[in-house]
Amino acid sequence: MLKVISIESRSQISEIFANYNPREQSWLVSDLRTKFELQQKILGRDGQYIDESVLRASDLWKMLLKRLDPGLRLVSDPFARSLLRTIMDEHADVLGVNSSAEDTVFSYIDQMAAVIFHPEGTSRLTEWFESHPEAMNRWKEWYLRARFCALKLLQEHRVITADWITAYLQNFNDLERVWSMPLIVDLSGEITRVEAELLQALSRAVDVVVLEPTPAWRSDFHFLLQPYEDLRAMSTAVQKLPAVVRGEKKSEVLRFSGMLAEIKHSVGQVRQWLDQGIVAENIAVIAPDIETYWPVLQAYLAEEGIPAQKDITHKAQSLPSVTRWLALLRSKSGRLSTSDLEISFFEKEEAQQLRYEEFRSLFKSLYVNEDLARNEIVHKVFFEQMDLGGFLKRDEFVAKALLSWNSDETDIVQVVLRELLQNAVAGTSLTWKEWLSYLESIVAAKEYTLEKGEPRGIMVTKLMSAHSEKARRRIFVGLTDEALKGRNKTQLSGQDYFELAKDIGFYLDNPDQSDLEFELRLLAEADSDEDLYCFGATDLSGSLCSPATFWMSLQGEHEKLTVPLETRWDELQHSTQRGERPLLAGRKELVEQRILQDLGKVPFATITSPELPRISASAVESFLECPFIFAAQRYFKLKDLPDIDLDVDHRTRGQLAHAIFEKLTIEPMRFDWKVEELDQLLETVRVEKKLVFADERLWTPLKKKHIQLGLRFLDFEKRWREEFKKTRTIGREKRFEFYLDPQSGDISTEARDNCFRISGQIDRIDSDGGKQLVVVDYKSSSGGISAHGSWLKNHELQLLFYMWVLEKGLVQDVQGEVIGLFYYVFRNFERKGFKVDDLAGVLYPANKRKDKNATFEAKERYLTEFSQILMTTLGRIKNGECDAKPADFKTCTSCEWRRQCRAPHLN
Structure with missing residues (x-):
């Protein structure tokens, strides 16, 4: 016998519960929390209950399925998706799509299950399409694909998901023979037409x-309640039932700047209620999806010392051991990515032999498995790739996967594999890719409990589980349109849902009729003492949110922005003003100090180092460009290495060019090099410099280009030396090293305390065979090169630095007077720089125009001013200066250390 009881308010259920016999009747609910609460009420009243006394609707349908079709296996959505992808790839020619469309097909199965599994569903729908050609064009093909795949899952693989059970049970005409216990059905707005x-x-x-819920506004949800x-x-x-007299309640409508403000106010309000003597069990914090709020909310509640009934859980994928496991499996199965390679490699002992910056430089861009050979150590670790060909049985996959588990923590891997073994039988065959994808989905969904909830704490729950007689003071957060409305992943329009229901009687879940909105309105009318309805204008990521229609319909000041109540964390920040917690006071002072530093109002502390850093020309330029760049490179030992990619970087090109010029300028200089000799020379240079390329095929065109560069260089040098016959190259990549006291200016070739070790390498030194020298620095282009009159102003000190070193006689085996400093641009073989015009004609031509600064006097001024800049800069470095004060703010846009920098203009 079927009986319907009209319920206007949840308070009326108490009368029905009074006559309920848990040993002879089964109460059907929609969620787990309501089930537990009802079981506690039965225990309190009767002292006992049986398993069937309270059931979730999903549990009842599973029991019926097991009794009617015991051979059909219930599997999780992720496993069903893995099988679905396999089916779609096997029958791609029939379906017209492959596994890349799996999400869409699965959504159609979910949405259309009532039609797909109904004995007459497809025939009725086919007739309906005839009179609705526009809908037929939009989604008929997707429906047929979904039906084909769903039947394959059901009939060939003999699996079904929990969401499809009720649709499948339509095929049985003898349900009553497998269930004999009277039912009380309390499903509110979550009941479906099939149920x-x-x-x-x-x-x-x-x-x-x-x-049956029959509120006065039920007509607004006619489709949902059909x-x-x-x-x-x-x-x-x-x-x-007789109407229940509703008591007066206090309600507030609150608007906040964002979700964090909602959380702070909720915690502050809960604390006030507890201080007033309200029992924690009578307080509830409710959200459409409480998991969005829970990580931050839990932290605030813990600081307040407020207990909550909700367990503290973490996803399995948050465990480092699990993350490394999956990363290693992906890396060894050819699914290369920089992040996976990094995670899996840096847990190995071999990682100690490779600096992180070098690893990033080599493997930031990955394309194929052969890219692992860019480094011998990495290639050795991942050399044995897994065989991905063909299908694997379940136990084969488990065995291979466990070989890569390297942690002593086995509890979580047992939980993950138990889920896999429960869904997949021993004979299940999938490709390695699908097995791994399924394993990833288990890890993403599986949770483990860190701490059990406190049974007598406040209730923190989602909207669909919020009905409770105990909750007298309730805070509703997250009342946004995005949180309450469902998303339609299919191409069915709102009109399609109504037409299907009207014409052929299939009431599918319409995303326009939200059961969350229905439950929210029911809860709003439930008996309580005080309710707060909160809306945050932004989510925790800063994205804008729109207010829910229900929240806007409530009486209140919707435009007024509410300042959240203070929490314990706020009090701790202010406690030092009252002389509390001296340890915290020191922490607060440190935070305030850092904030003032970020604002540029207080200078950063100087760096103290047991050893003075090594200095080079580029180091001095870096310090003058910005002291923080110098600190990053010399103190923090950070490296800015070029990425190995399909586009060969400028540094690699420069290394090749420098190495060629070094070899070609050996005296006596030859000008009759053959192409074959240059080819062999470049091969030798590549080995010496250990150059690595993203693809071996890049080397051949790059080599040809540099062979041509070498030939052009020889041709130019030949003509140059025919004009300036005394030119001889006496230094190639000439190194120097000495020690300098920044206070006294004393220079020594031996190490001394409180002295800087200064070193460098000059690209090329030419001589006339006597005491006149020319310094040459190779450049690939003239971009960024200033006229010599602006070198000091623009902090281009490299050539001046080399001249200063040579004039001091600090380069071994090279003595003489520098009369020329040139940047040698090998794109067009142009020389730019400083020269003494009075000595032109021997090592270089005279200026076409008179240059008043091309004199010995100008050279002496350069040396004097450079010496002053050098000694001043060394003094600042010795004092530990490291403030982020760039000489030009444009530097910051391309600075490699921008993310680590605390410059005021970047904060």
Whole structure:
């Protein structure tokens, strides 16, 4: 017998519960929390209950399925998706799509399951399409793909997901023979049309009492509540309970700047209620999806010392051991990515032999497995790749996967593998890719409990589980349109849902009719003492949110922005003003100091180092460009290495060019080099410099280009030396090293305390065979090169530095007077720089125009000013200066250390 009881308010259920016999009746609910609360009420009243006393609707349908079709296996959505992808790839020619469309097909199966599994569903839908050609064009093909795949899963693989059970049960006409216990159905707005039909079928053998929510505004959710209309039509009796007198309640509508403000205010309000003597069990914090709020909310509650009934859990994928495991499996199976390679490699002992910056330089861009050979150590670790060909049985995959588990923590891997073994039978065959994808989905969904909730704490729950007689003071957070409305992943329009229901009687879940909105309105009318309805304008990531229609419909000041109540964390920040917690006071002072530093109002502390850093020309330029860049390179030992990619970087090109010029300028200089000789020379240089390329095929065109560069260089040098016959190259990549006291200016070739070790390498030194010298620095282009009159102003000190070193006689085996400093641009073989015009004609030509600064006097000024800049800069370095004060703010846009920098203009 089927009976419907009209419920205007949840308070009326108490009368029904008073006559409920848990040993003879089964109460059907929609969620786990409500089930537990009802079981506690039964224990309090009767002292005992049986397993069937309270059931979730999903549990009932699973029991019926097991009894009617024991050979059909219930599997998780992720496993069903893995099988679905396999089916789609096997039948791609029939379906017209492959596994890349898996998400869409799965969404259609979910949405259309009631039609797909109904004995007459497809035939009715086909007739419906004839009169709705526009809908047919939009999604008929997707429906047919979904049906094809769903039937393959059901008939060939013999699996089904929990969401499809009720649709499949439509095929059985003898449900009543497998269930004999009377039912009280309390599903509120979560009942579906298919469930209504199943309940009607069960009512042929057992008494079924359906509690129908009938609020005054039920017509706003006519589509959602249609199943109750069907049940009313089939029932033998419809009962209406006496109305319950509603007490007065206090309600507030609050608008906040964002979710964090909602959380702070909620915690502050809970604390106030607890201080007023309200029992924690009578307080509830409710959200459409509480998991979005819980990580931050839990931290605030813990600081306040407020207990909550909700468990503290973490996803399995947050464990480093699990993350490394999956990363290693992906890396060894050819699914190369920089992040996976990094995670899996740096847990190995071999990683100690490779600096992190070098690893990033080599493997930031990965394309194929052969890219692992860019480094011998990395290639050795990942040389044995897994065989991905063909299909693997379940136990084969598990065995291979466990070989890569390197942690002593085995509890979590047992939990993950238990889930896999429960869904996949021993004979299940999938490709390695699908097995790994399924394993990843298990890890992403699986949670482990860090700390059990406190049974007598406040209730923190999602909207669909929020009905509770104990909750007298409730805070509703997250009342945004995005949180309450469902998302339609199919191409069915709102009109399609109504037309399908009207024409062929299939009431599918319409995303325009939200059961969350329905439950929210029901909860708002439930008996309580005080309710707060909160809306945050932004989520925790800063994205804008729109207010829910229900929140806007409430009486209150919707435009007024509420300042959240203070929490314990706020009090701790202010406690030092009252002389509390001296340890915290020091922490607060440190935080305030850092904030003032970020604002540029307080200078950063100087760096103290047991050893003075090594100095070179580029180091001096870096310090003058910005002291923080110098500190990053010399104190923190950070490296800015070029990435190995399909586009060969400038540094690699420069290394090749420098190495060629070094070899070609050996005296006596030859000008008759053959192409074959240059080819062999470049091969030798590549080995010496240990140059690595993203693809070996890049080397051949690069080598050809540099062979041509070498030939052009020889041709130019030949003509140059025919004009300036005394030119001889006496230094190639000439190194120097000495020690300098920044206070006294003393120079020594031996190490001394409180002295800087200064070193460098001059690209080329030419001589006339006597005491006149020319310094040459190779450049690939003239970009960024200033005229010599602006060198000091622009902090281009490299050539002046080399001249200063040579004039001091600090380069071994090279003595003489520098009369020329040139940047040698090998793109067009142009020389730019400083020269003494009076000595032109021997090592270089005279200026075409008179240059008043091309004199010995100008050279002496350069040396004097450079010496002053050098000694001043060394003094600042010795004092530990490291403030982020760039000489030009444009530097910051391309600075490699921008993310680590605390410059005020970047904060």
